[in-house]
Amino acid sequence: MNRIDRLRQLYGWVDERLDLESGKSFLGKAFPAEDSFLLGEVALFCFLLLVLSGVFLGFFFEPSTSEVEYDGSVAEYQGEELPESFVSVLNITYDVPFGMLIRRMHHWAAHLMVASMALHMLRVFFTGAYRNPREPNWLVGTGLAGVTMFAAYTGYALPFDEFASTAVGIGYNVTLSVPLVGETIAHLAFGGSFPSSATIPRFYFLHVLVLPAIIAGLIGVHMLILVRQKHTEAQRDADVPAPDLHRRDEREDGAAADGGAVARDDDSVVVGLPAFPNQVAVSAVVFFLTLATLSLLAGFLPVHNIAEYGPNDPASTPSLIMPDWFLMWGYGFLKLTPSWLSFDVLGIHISAEFIGGLALPGVVFGLVALWPFIDYEDSAVHFTADPLERPFQTGVGVAGVVFIMLASIAGMDVIVADIVGMTTAQLKPYLTAALLVGPLIAGLVVYAGLGGFDDDEPPDDEPTARTEGDG
């Protein structure tokens, strides 16, 4: 028996058990050949690399704040009694072979995951890919965005250095400010008043098990919905001739399958690259490019230098406290919410801290989640929209981006005040005004620029209804 026969025999054996033949239709699933559709994949690969690099770090990290004597290679801490988690991260960074590289890769993968996720979300928003029937996947995506940021927050705390602990402490105070249940939630999540000896073990548990499991589960649901509903597709310039070597539909019956052309507006057929081998090859390239980018970043750009910050010291406060960039907008709300904005309703105290730190970010997340129901479409839409032809939606999107950017700048008020030569108190009214007016102006300019105020209806030649026979 030659090698080919042996492989056939092996395939037959597996096929008998797993019915591979019936899975072949999945291999023909069409992926629209659009580069911006790869942003979701970058986020996915970052998650995989986070898990892999996290497993490595898990072998060396100690989730404990007990004091131990340091005897690693950072001279200034030699012989000092330091919290064990801080010591273990110093060891990973300076003494474990490849430790610094993997720690940096883990760090950059987290940042790249959030960045690619945000860009992916903007792609979906501006092309209208959230519309009927994809509202459920938009909701799952919004959940993913929230949980991913929370996972990053819990990781930030783990080295138990002075800078990160102080920033994490802001989250503790905000949690405490939740009316009625704040104290219970804070005690549950932070293991008592922050920082207590139980905080790091509890955050470790959330960071390495609970939150990654939720993210993995949500990504699974996200992908299942995607496979079931199939991608949106860019509008076709003309009818697609078939057979076309680079484009293929997945419908087993019908015009394209028997060699006829796919009509320009026939949205019952997805035209794109088959999952195997074409899309798998493209995805492999995306994976290795993501890995290469992270390796390059990890090789050249240092991360959070805990040796410089020193271990957590409850007696001191660093002069500059800042969360990671992707949480900066929430920090901005916290800074701009005036302290007089606190009141009692039915004997329940609503503090300014709660309004700025949780209620306002909650409203932002809520509006994002509800957007497909605000811009509601009655019938199914399977072609992407051109943002230039949707003045209202694009205007709202640009206003939203400007709003988040201005709120983030407010979060960095100490740096801005330093640059413009003011105190943060003097700067605050300007930042508040900018946050209230800036997005409105940006949105109106975009709306007007795209012809939103013109009397004529904006051109809209999208086909909307999906015909029978969709999968």
Ligand code: HEM
């Ligand atoms: C961990 C985070 C995420 C991962 C790994 C992820 C992954 C993906 C992938 C691989 C795709 C298919 C390729 C593409 O269209 O880019 C996709 C599609 C989609 N995602 Fe995500 N995503 C994430 C977060 C989000 C967020 C935050 C949203 C929006 C709030 C979202 C909404 C959608 C929608 C509506 C689709 C279907 C798009 C279409 O058919 O054109 N996703 N996602």
